[in-house]
Amino acid sequence: MYQSLKNLTPTQQIGALFVIVFGLLMLGGLVIFLRSMREFEDPQQAAHHQSEIDNLNQLLKTSWLLIFVFWVAWLAGDISRLVLFGAGSFFALREFLTLSPTRHGDHRSLVLAFFVILPVQYWLVGTAQFNLFVVFIPVYVFLALPVASALANDPKQFLERNAKLQWGIMVCIYGMSHVPALLLLKFPRYDHQNAFLVLFLVLVVQTCMLTQHLVARRLMQLGKPPTLPAISQSFSWRAWWAGMISGSLLGALLAGITPFVPGQGFALSFIACAAGSMGHLVMKALKRDRGIPMWRGEGRAITGAGGMLDRIDALCFAAPVFFYSVRWYFGL
Numbered sequence: 001m002y003q004s005l006k007n008l009t010p011t012q013q014i015g016a017l018f019v020i021v022f023g024l025l026m027l028g029g030l031v032i033f034l035r036s037m038r039e040f041e042d043p044q045q046a047a048h049h050q051s052e053i054d055n056l057n058q059l060l061k062t063s064w065l066l067i068f069v070f071w072v073a074w075l076a077g078d079i080s081r082l083v084l085f086g087a088g089s090f091f092a093l094r095e096f097l098t099l100s101p102t103r104h105g106d107h108r109s110l111v112l113a114f115f116v117i118l119p120v121q122y123w124l125v126g127t128a129q130f131n132l133f134v135v136f137i138p139v140y141v142f143l144a145l146p147v148a149s150a151l152a153n154d155p156k157q158f159l160e161r162n163a164k165l166q167w168g169i170m171v172c173i174y175g176m177s178h179v180p181a182l183l184l185l186k187f188p189r190y191d192h193q194n195a196f197l198v199l200f201l202v203l204v205v206q207t208c209m210l211t212q213h214l215v216a217r218r219l220m221q222l223g224k225p226p227t228l229p230a231i232s233q234s235f236s237w238r239a240w241w242a243g244m245i246s247g248s249l250l251g252a253l254l255a256g257i258t259p260f261v262p263g264q265g266f267a268l269s270f271i272a273c274a275a276g277s278m279g280h281l282v283m284k285a286l287k288r289d290r291g292i293p294m295w296r297g298e299g300r301a302i303t304g305a306g307g308m309l310d311r312i313d314a315l316c317f318a319a320p321v322f323f324y325s326v327r328w329y330f331g332l
Contacts, residue, residue, distance in 0.1 A: 021067055021203070025060065032056050063206055065311055079126070085180045086122045090114065091308045092316070093172035099290050102161065108148045109165055117141055118173050125181050133181070137174040142166055171283075172309070175316030178323040185323075185332050187259040196257045197326075200265075201272055203254065204247045205318045208273035209280065212243030231285045240277060247273035259330070268329075272322040279317020283309070 036053045093113065102110065117137065124133040146162050182197040216239035220226075227236045251269025252262040260268060326332070 025064055025067065028060055028063075032060060063210065067202065081183070082122045082126045082180055085176060086118060088308065088312065089118055089122075089173045089176045092176065092312060093118070093168050095309045096168040096172055097165070102165075103154055103156065104152075106149065106152070106154075106161055106165065108152055109145050109162070112145065112148055113165060113169055113173075117169060121173055121177050122180075125177050125184070128184050130184075133177075137169060141169060145169075171279075171313070171316050175320050176312065178319035179315065181323055182319075182326075185327065185330075187330065187332070190259045200251065200254055200258050200269075201319065201322055202315065204251045204269040205272055205276040205314055207250050208243040208247030208277060209314050210243075211246040212239045212277060215239040215242040228281075231288055232281060235281060235284075243277060244270060244273050264329075268322065268325060271325050272318040275321035276314035276318030280314040282317070283313040 032053060035056075097110070121133070121136060124136060145166060146158075149158065149162055179198060179201070182201065183194045185194060185197070187194075213234070216226075216234040216236055219236055219239060220234060224236065224238075226233050248266050248270040251272075252266040255262045255265030258265060
């Protein structure tokens with residue numbers, strides 16, 4: 001299979017992979033539909049079954065969204081690709097800050113975050129300014145935002161307000177911007193194929209999270225207690241290891257479409273899955289702190305983005321860790 005893929009042009013390779021991935025997603029949708037046709041005489045069992053079907057449908061929608069975004073990014077030009085990921089960062093940050101109380105004194109910082117910091121960060125990605133891209137948010141922005149807040153002459157909850165904004169920028173802008181940054185890495189004898197790295201990252205992280213979720217739900221049905229009940233009612237180390245192994249094995253199998261050998265693919269996938277799954281757990285802790293079950297709130301999306309942050313939080317944590325691990329290991 002690897003040799004067949006390597007004999008194709010990059011455009012043909014990505015087309016073949018999309019046929020496979022979209023086919024698997026359609027097969028998953030068919031299986032869920034067939035399961036939804038089951039009937040139960042016991043109302044409690046019927047309600048539990050419907051809840052499980054709704055949950056699986058949500059997971060499938062998330063998978064469709066991530067793959068569709070990548071597909072659009074592949075078809076779009078360089079500028080359109082950056083705008084697409086920038087829009088994802090915009091809606092994710094808006095969602096995060098909508099559920100974080102702000103004051104009038106935060107107005108300047110919010111304007112800077114959405115209309116200065118976000119476009120500058122993606123401009124640095126688009127122009128391959130790696131040295132500045134790495135430190136722009138962690139150094140310059142983290143120093144500039146508190147100054148902007150202090151100049152607003154509002155000291156009430158100053159530390160908490162700035163910490164929330166800085167945290168949101170770090171996750172939603174800095175983390176997400178490393179996904180298109182993968183397209184800029186220059187590997188020897190790997191020209192015009194970096195989009196496979198984005199697909200590789202999305203597939204392994206999503207597979208890890210999907211497996212972890214399904215195993216966790218099964219363990220809950222068997223009455224197994226969660227490991228961290230105060231943060232997550234579904235997290236357990238058994239489910240976490242199942243997700244890590246499945247994502248890492250998939251990474252080894254997909255090594256043929258990347259500049260990695262299978263062992264490198266397994267190791268880098270393991271790192272990405274660990275960062276993504278632990279990041280997802282951190283975001284669950286933040287949701288518990290805010291007293292909400294999901295970033296989109298109850299009943300409707302806060303920002304109209306359909307719960308964007310719920311869908312990409314693991315990717316936002318995995319992308320920078322994967323990016324710098326690859327860049328360090330290959331000396332790029």
